Amino acid sequence: MTNEFDVDVVIVGAGLAGLTAAWELRRSRVRVLVLEARDRVGGRTWTEQGPGNTFIDHGGQYVGPTQTRILALAEEMGVTTFKTYGAEGDRHVSVQGRDDVSQVAIGPAIERFERMAAELPLEAPWTHPRAIEWDAQTVQSWLLAQVPDPLARALLRVIIRAVFTAEPDELSLLHLLTYIRGAGSITLLTQMDGAAQERRFHGGAQTVANRIAARLGTDAVRLGVPVRRIEQARTGALVEAGEITARCRRVIVAVPIPLAERITFAPALPGERAQLHQRISPGVTTKLHWVYPTAFWRADGHSGRALADDGYISVTFDNSCPDSDHGVLVGFVEADAARAFARLPAAERQRVALAEVVRVFGPRAADPIARYEQNWLEEEWTRGCYGGNFGPAGWTRYGAALRAPIGLIHWAGAETSPIWMNYMDGAVRSGERAAAEVLAALD
Amino acid sequence: MTNEFDVDVVIVGAGLAGLTAAWELRRSRVRVLVLEARDRVGGRTWTEQGPGNTFIDHGGQYVGPTQTRILALAEEMGVTTFKTYGAEGDRHVSVQGRDDVSQVAIGPAIERFERMAAELPLEAPWTHPRAIEWDAQTVQSWLLAQVPDPLARALLRVIIRAVFTAEPDELSLLHLLTYIRGAGSITLLTQMDGAAQERRFHGGAQTVANRIAARLGTDAVRLGVPVRRIEQARTGALVEAGEITARCRRVIVAVPIPLAERITFAPALPGERAQLHQRISPGVTTKLHWVYPTAFWRADGHSGRALADDGYISVTFDNSCPDSDHGVLVGFVEADAARAFARLPAAERQRVALAEVVRVFGPRAADPIARYEQNWLEEEWTRGCYGGNFGPAGWTRYGAALRAPIGLIHWAGAETSPIWMNYMDGAVRSGERAAAEVLAALD
Numbered sequence: 021m022t023n024e025f026d027v028d029v030v031i032v033g034a035g036l037a038g039l040t041a042a043w044e045l046r047r048s049r050v051r052v053l054v055l056e057a058r059d060r061v062g063g064r065t066w067t068e069q070g071p072g073n074t075f076i077d078h079g080g081q082y083v084g085p086t087q088t089r090i091l092a093l094a095e096e097m098g099v100t101t102f103k104t105y106g107a108e109g110d111r112h113v114s115v116q117g118r119d120d121v122s123q124v125a126i127g128p129a130i131e132r133f134e135r136m137a138a139e140l141p142l143e144a145p146w147t148h149p150r151a152i153e154w155d156a157q158t159v160q161s162w163l164l165a166q167v168p169d170p171l172a173r174a175l176l177r178v179i180i181r182a183v184f185t186a187e188p189d190e191l192s193l194l195h196l197l198t199y200i201r202g203a204g205s206i207t208l209l210t211q212m213d214g215a216a217q218e219r220r221f222h223g224g225a226q227t228v229a230n231r232i233a234a235r236l237g238t239d240a241v242r243l244g245v246p247v248r249r250i251e252q253a254r255t256g257a258l259v260e261a262g263e264i265t266a267r268c269r270r271v272i273v274a275v276p277i278p279l280a281e282r283i284t285f286a287p288a289l290p291g292e293r294a295q296l297h298q299r300i301s302p303g304v305t306t307k308l309h310w311v312y313p314t315a316f317w318r319a320d321g322h323s324g325r326a327l328a329d330d331g332y333i334s335v336t337f338d339n340s341c342p343d344s345d346h347g348v349l350v351g352f353v354e355a356d357a358a359r360a361f362a363r364l365p366a367a368e369r370q371r372v373a374l375a376e377v378v379r380v381f382g383p384r385a386a387d388p389i390a391r392y393e394q395n396w397l398e399e400e401w402t403r404g405c406y407g408g409n410f411g412p413a414g415w416t417r418y419g420a421a422l423r424a425p426i427g428l429i430h431w432a433g434a435e436t437s438p439i440w441m442n443y444m445d446g447a448v449r450s451g452e453r454a455a456a457e458v459l460a461a462l463d
Numbered sequence: 464m465t466n467e468f469d470v471d472v473v474i475v476g477a478g479l480a481g482l483t484a485a486w487e488l489r490r491s492r493v494r495v496l497v498l499e500a501r502d503r504v505g506g507r508t509w510t511e512q513g514p515g516n517t518f519i520d521h522g523g524q525y526v527g528p529t530q531t532r533i534l535a536l537a538e539e540m541g542v543t544t545f546k547t548y549g550a551e552g553d554r555h556v557s558v559q560g561r562d563d564v565s566q567v568a569i570g571p572a573i574e575r576f577e578r579m580a581a582e583l584p585l586e587a588p589w590t591h592p593r594a595i596e597w598d599a600q601t602v603q604s605w606l607l608a609q610v611p612d613p614l615a616r617a618l619l620r621v622i623i624r625a626v627f628t629a630e631p632d633e634l635s636l637l638h639l640l641t642y643i644r645g646a647g648s649i650t651l652l653t654q655m656d657g658a659a660q661e662r663r664f665h666g667g668a669q670t671v672a673n674r675i676a677a678r679l680g681t682d683a684v685r686l687g688v689p690v691r692r693i694e695q696a697r698t699g700a701l702v703e704a705g706e707i708t709a710r711c712r713r714v715i716v717a718v719p720i721p722l723a724e725r726i727t728f729a730p731a732l733p734g735e736r737a738q739l740h741q742r743i744s745p746g747v748t749t750k751l752h753w754v755y756p757t758a759f760w761r762a763d764g765h766s767g768r769a770l771a772d773d774g775y776i777s778v779t780f781d782n783s784c785p786d787s788d789h790g791v792l793v794g795f796v797e798a799d800a801a802r803a804f805a806r807l808p809a810a811e812r813q814r815v816a817l818a819e820v821v822r823v824f825g826p827r828a829a830d831p832i833a834r835y836e837q838n839w840l841e842e843e844w845t846r847g848c849y850g851g852n853f854g855p856a857g858w859t860r861y862g863a864a865l866r867a868p869i870g871l872i873h874w875a876g877a878e879t880s881p882i883w884m885n886y887m888d889g890a891v892r893s894g895e896r897a898a899a900e901v902l903a904a905l906d
Contacts, residue, residue, distance in 0.1 A: 027807070039782075126854060154631075155632065156601055156603040156604065157601060157632075158601065158604070158855045158856075159602070160598060160599040160600070160855075161599065165608075187599075187856060188599075189595075189598065189599035189855050190855065190856040190860075192845075235600045246727075248691070272661045278740070278741045281724045281740075282724060282725055282727070284689075285646075288843035290839065290841070291747075291840030291846065292802070292840075293846075294804075294846045295747070295846070295847065297721070297724075297741075298721045298740075298741060298744040298745075299744055300741075301741040301742055302741075306739070329730045356860075359860060362735075365657045373654065395734065395737045397734030397738065398731075398733070400731035400735045403734065403737045403738070403741075404734075404738065411628060411854040411856070412601045412603075412632050412633065412855060413601075413633040413854070417799075417802060422821060435868070445621055462484075
């Protein structure tokens, strides 16, 4: 294969955002080259084959009915969806030792979040009259001041962790509100039926990226080549990735925002963009899977769902696959729990996590036929999942830099989408938006 | 000059931290190589010659009596100090339109800050029983809750901006307290006589770094070579910087923390360290200098000092030089003001800044014989000054990673010093500490 390219557009990163951008451009007969640091495409979607026709989604996996752009793209690629298991049945709950939280009064807080969020301008939340005020405090400060009931705060904390893979003190209140605004509501963020966790992809979420890459062809998607340098002049840009050099007219950078710092830009990026790279930080999560001969919990009338704040795993779901007799449980270890969990020796992690599953689902959970652990923080080309979060004073100071092109360089990635930021749908939308910017510029 | 090296220790970055480490090691007959991305040494200290025997310190410049390690190093290098001008005389103040703030009741807040700070364990503030609580809120949240008087809050904001080059909503309360703990008191941080702004260096602050580099010799300090890759194995490390490759036994990385993200580490860094790079962000400041035929303000009994929150410049000082008849004023544009200032066209920046100086010092200030502007955020190899600040949830989650060596790699830099973090003294202390770690390891 040649290592010298002359194309219209180079796309940095073969996650969903980058591949969507490439596909949109290809559709318009623009010559594209996608350069990917890893030896696979899909970014934060990554599917592994498990035993007995199961597949294991180590990364993004859920999709909901309002996530219309990822659904449209999947349909175009012939990837179909199925309903997530466990929407019905018992749910195990243990929050502050309580097993019934349906009476915990979090309604008023939720309503206030949604009322504030609804006021935000979708494309520019930092321009809201109260943006500075909301961005000056952590979600934790807001909870302490506004939610007197400790049990309500504890439940809200579990929910917030599950959405952001970050603790309430890591998040700006404006960031939380921006997220809600982009998703539509807290219900849409947190629920299954009709919401963001409603469906999954046959074959796993990475299938979408794999199919786009296949259609683009191996000439247009090069793996294992971290981009190190992007030089731009008036007449075009030069992208360097190891042995590869590519001349082009425009560049789309579609990597998690802090990772853009690893690329040398010539001329150097403006200060505002450079500080953006330091102000947004991905959440921290480890995703655990256990495969069993059957989904034994269903016979007991159990959904496979659990919510807890007394161990490492905060949330579990029935993650079984439609064409397999096996049962699959997934457990999410999030934020502070994920940081502490990562410090345990590997064997200890397996032991304590499985013990938590057994505590909830009984002794039959003790003998999985396969187990998987994925800590996204340790991935050199990801450094955290699900997506980037702003602490205080991020959105109001650097929000305007998120999507602003710099010369011939355009920015994509799930973090840059106003709608479903940090979700697969946001990634696809960002790729479409960046492609549209480039098409307009090339005209 | 050769481009292949085989030394004991490679030091990445020729700021004060890196050069101090190199000098300490050289003293113990350890073979060192310092690799610096810029075409000069000194990092965030940088001195330019001005007209009429003046010198212009674009970066760090002040030193105080308790900053004993930078003072000792300067003395060893034969660099002497002089008292900062303007400790006496009138001071111009305009905070919320008030010209007398001596009666503003900030004493109780200052006392509370100092009382909380005094409780922190110097080396590990994140272990304090209330660390999580203090790290969960911004300084702004604390001020709003604890300081009812808006004028007192406004004055505290001006002081905080001058110390951190960041707004109160960008800072974790624990970060502010950690800073105070490491400096000793707010008085030591903010005052001139007996405190951090008491003295300056003859010839400018960069002189210290220049002299260390000269003693190390040009063979041991290579300029213009950004380190791109550090590979470590059990037997040693390999450092690559463009044409240069250097084998060594240990590496000291002495660059501003977010910039460490630009180096490829093989094997990849642990996740905790990678997230640290995303959780600490340098302040934002532009430093302005004007040189006049004489220090005309002194004849009017004015100190040259001003403090204001009604323009771009928050603080000015008499920055004249001892062996020159000229007068020099320095103005600091900080945090939000610096971000807004940077968006103005260059000519407009000059115009509005000088207009502010004229408003304070009268029409004689309108005609400087030289003017200088230094925006550290735009420096590719700095990306902000004075130093790194943690927002909420940084110290408690990633503080332990600040100095923890990773295999053969040790970390220096002003951000890593418990004492006088982010100051020249902190940089020197960090270099000494990293050198001691390496010496112990090489034994």
